[in-house]
Amino acid sequence: MTSGTQALSIKAVETAAQRDAFIRLPWTLYQDDPAWVPPLLQERRDHLNPRKNPFFQTAEARFWLALRAGRTVGRISAQVNHAHLARHGDATGHFGMLEAEDDAETFQALTATAEDWLRAQGMRRISGPFNFSINEELGLLVDGFAAPPYLLMGHARPYYAGHLEHLGYRKQKDLLCYHYDARREPPPPVAGLLRKAARLEELTVRAMDMGRYAQDLSTIMDIFNDAWSENWGFVPMSEAELQSLARDLRPIVRPQSIAIAELDGIPVAMAISLPNVNEAIADLDGRLLPFGWAKLIWRLKVKTTKTARVPLMGVRKAHQGGLMGAMLAFSVIDKIRRAQCALGVEHGELSWVLEDNQPMIRMIEAVGAVPYKTYRLYGRALAA
Template sequence: MIRIQRVTHKSEFNQFFALPSRLYANDPCWIEPLGIERAEHLSSKNPASDHIQWQAWIALRGDEVVGRITAQVDSLHRQLHGADTGHFGMIEAIDDEEVFKTLLDAAHTWLKDQGARKITGPFSLNINQESGLLIEGFDTPPSALMNHGKPYYASRLEQQGYGKAIDLLAYWMRSDAVHFDPVLSKLMERARRKVHIRTLNRKDFANEMQTLRRIFNDAWEQNWGFVPFTEHEFGEMGAQLKLLVPEDMIHVAEIDGEPCAFIVGLPNINEAMSGLKGRLLPFGWAKLLWRLKVKGTRTARVPLMGVMQKHQFSQVGPIIALLLIEALRKAFLKRNIEALEMSWILESNTGMRTILERIGATPYKRYGLYEKQL
């Protein structure tokens, strides 16, 4: 018999967070997340908690934890997409139909009590955080702030009546293999007369981050499932970026002195965390800082990028994106970063996908988002 347990006490949270390390114990691609970061993610320290209400459960067979899940409602999502929306996330479980049914039934019941009639996911906790269920690319480790998964997860969701909502793609690109063909190079050279690319002004960091927030929210507003970043969320993100990201890995594009686009490159923290087993004590923190600040990572991820809507469909819009990628590539080569992941890209974003594939990027991971009527 499988029983469900609502997660409310510290001991239950510990069980919730410990499950993945057991499930992926023999998976060479698994990167154990930092325990302290996961604990803060499901706490008031997560700035998204200002607008997200959630509940977590674990599934047990006897005394053994065999699955976990969260359900959540996001007031900002409901303002934009309907008051009957809800989400699930952070799902991990053994390969057992009954376990998945028990977990999802608990999430469904809770969401119905919150007025939800449509559920999408997985999100941890919303679309601006870890999103999607890995369905292609199990043979490589996840990049920073991206999910890993088990190959059977998708079929288990589908058994419970879930269907495809949309897919998210991750692109892989070698820094020394990026190629701007003669036509693109000519267009980029011409655009430089109008478009100015600069690095972030660290002396005015807080205001700069809010500028990036305004660009992102405008750029992504029409995308599937969009939820805007709040000032609080981007402020907290800025504190992390200031600590982890060198200034030449954040670039802003301006036209006539007005910021209109940006790109952020993030050293692949997962690469630096390999072997730490999610622990910063007693010596994990020293190893992590040394790997990030002294040794450096050989891979990176571009988690944030945006071009404001008024430029997206103009002749210069795609060229702005190329100029930003070119600027970031130079910073990567300078720091001996050999390859980067561009993620995630909506499968429906044919414009960006075409740009990336034209300059040498290859889609190598696919993440599925699923939906169901309750």
């Protein structure tokens, strides 16, 4: 644990230089951590930019730095997500982007600053980390530190959880990540269901059609918003967020690795697999210039990654449960698994899954995936 021999100060991020210090702090904290993957600096700048991130159309956020003798030693954000409040009405604000040296005073000062701002906005509870919403990177890594994070998943030092818990933060939910071998054929029970599904004349499982990319992505998000609507903390994607997602994903989408299942021509299930961009950028040190762009494009389009992440899978509520629901889910999962193998993918991550989503957990474990990482959401009441 570092010693706080010099006075600690908390500064709001207001200038370009402060924003740059906020973004670059992880380079200092993780410089000796082989599992950490440096994010792309330009992507981080865009993520924090209200003019470029549609999250800010329905949310407010503030950012702070912790400094000792002019040196950045910590950071945090606080958000009031009006889309979350409109759906849940729970007067809960969020914190995120938490990074800091191993020092109790720093964690206390950062969280207290975020709590004070949220309290002033009328919030009665605080929850996080959310970077920024439940549809983006979230949760604090509490198990699985040795493995590098996949695309849109975070990393942390083991001491982070202890500092938060010392400050009275308590677990709200655990989010599980599963590792799977894409080359492994489905076990006999699943293979039997797949054969049965293949005989259904009314069932079609197809890849994404890049000729109608926007329409297919909208269909996928419509299934997602229906399938996940009863999940803890769920907030549907807005049209602006969907358009931003469509723009951001297009350069890395492999259409054959996205599956849409239709019953009598009506889309009822989907699964998305994305190349693990973190594998491709791990040695770029966050920079795309002067040669990073060429390396990234070659690794994603020519060499291809050996790993992929499945961030979304869903079956419409009307078809969940029972034999048909299982056949739909396994059909879209196996469709993208086979596509991944053809592209040279060997391993992947299915993430994230709520710890109490037993139907999904049983399905994932039925195809041979094993849990290997845990991310935790923390919360506490905000005293008046």
